[in-house]
Structures are given as structure tokens and as C-alpha cells.
Amino acid sequence: MIKIIQGDMTALEVDAIVNAANQVMLGGGGVDSAIHRAAGPELYKACLKVPEVRPGVRCPTGEARITPGFRLPAKFVIHTVGPVYRDGLHGEPEKLAACYRNSLALAAENGCKSIAFPCISTGIYGYPKEEAAKIAVREVKAFLAAKNAEAAKMEVVFCCFSERDAKVYNSLVQ
Numbered sequence: 001m002i003k004i005i006q007g008d009m010t011a012l013e014v015d016a017i018v019n020a021a022n023q024v025m026l027g028g029g030g031v032d033s034a035i036h037r038a039a040g041p042e043l044y045k046a047c048l049k050v051p052e053v054r055p056g057v058r059c060p061t062g063e064a065r066i067t068p069g070f071r072l073p074a075k076f077v078i079h080t081v082g083p084v085y086r087d088g089l090h091g092e093p094e095k096l097a098a099c100y101r102n103s104l105a106l107a108a109e110n111g112c113k114s115i116a117f118p119c120i121s122t123g124i125y126g127y128p129k130e131e132a133a134k135i136a137v138r139e140v141k142a143f144l145a146a147k148n149a150e151a152a153k154m155e156v157v158f159c160c161f162s163e164r165d166a167k168v169y170n171s172l173v174q
């Protein structure tokens with residue numbers, strides 16, 4: 001089931017909230033900073049323990065990592081790294097799609113029945129909102145349509161910070 005809400009990710013009572021992180025995975029601006037603030041310093045410590053795959057990279061673009069949610073109402077934070085938008089011709093759509101697919105797979109592996117996404121890459125990383133939303137909705141619909149019964153039962157929330165984002169998602173999810 002897909003739900004669209006307008007509000008703050010950090011207040012959501014879901015099994016997992018997705019963080020639009022960066023490759024270092026130690027916090028930043030935007031939704032990342034709101035999540036770290038609300039989860040408390042334990043989240044930073046948990047992120048530090050995520051092994052680096054190469055110097056300064058805990059989570060490569062398009063991949064996802066999971067930590068507890070600590071002081072958040074959500075049990076888990078799934079950290080994923082969206083692409084920095086250049087012109088759409090440098091693998092950005094594929095990388096963004098991978099963020100949604102990998103986050104959903106990680107949620108399912110960890111027994112989550114509900115997950116909430118922010119509009120990944122559409123803030124500081126500059127991805128055009130409509131294009132990003134189309135990819136997000138397409139990937140979530142494909143995941144929910146899969147034969148895997150657990151996946152099909154998951155509640156997926158698109159948490160839009162702005163009214164404009166909520167309108168875009170509402171027009172895509174009928």
C-alpha cells in the first residue's frame with residue numbers, strides 16, 4: 001500500500017525511515033541533519049561503526065545501510081545515498097532507482113512492515129522533483145507488485161516536506 005503524507009520524517013511511527021544521506025554517512029544538512037538531531041548522538045556512533053568500503057565511503061551512491069532508530073519513533077534508519085544531479089545523462093536515474101530498490105530490500109530483510117521515504121536527491125543534490133518522483137513511484141509500485149508476499153504487504157509512505165512535493169506524488173499515485 002502506498003501512502004502520501006506532508007510532514008516531517010522524524011515524527012513518523014513506521015518501522016523504518018529512509019535517510020537521504022551522503023557517502024560518508026556521518027550526517028549533513030537537510031533531512032539527514034533532522035534525522036540525526038532527532039535520533040540523538042547514538043545514531044552518529046552507530047554510523048561510525050558502519051565499515052568503510054573505501055576511504056570516506058560507508059555507503060556508495062545507490063546503496064543502502066541500516067542502523068537502529070534510537071530516539072526516533074522509527075525502529076530503524078535506512079541510510080541511502082542519492083545521486084548528485086548533473087543533467088540526467090550521468091547515470092542519475094539508475095542510481096536513484098537503486099536507492100529505492102535497495103532500501104526496500106533492506107527493509108524487507110529486517111522484517112519491516114512499514115517504511116517512509118523522503119524525496120531523495122531533490123534537495124541539496126538538485127534532482128528535478130517531477131523526474132525523481134516518477135522514478136520513486138515506479139520503483140515502489142514494482143516492489144509492491146512482486147510475488148514475494150512479505151513485500152506486497154508493506155506499507156510505503158512518501159513523506160513530502162512541501163505541499164508542492166505532495167501534489168506531485170498525488171498526481172502520480174492513483
Ligand code: AR6
Pocket residue numbers: 007008009010020021022027028029030031032033034035082118119120121122123124125126127159160161162165
Ligand atoms: N522530513 C521530510 N523531508 C525533509 C525533511 C524532514 N525533516 N527535511 C528536508 N526534507 P535533502 P538530498 C526534504 O537536501 O537532496 C545532506 O546534507 C527536502 O525538502 O535533505 O538527497 C546529506 O548529508 C527534500 O525534498 O537531501 C547529503 O549530503 C528532501 O528532503 C545531501 O544533503 C531531500 O533533500 C543529500 O541531498
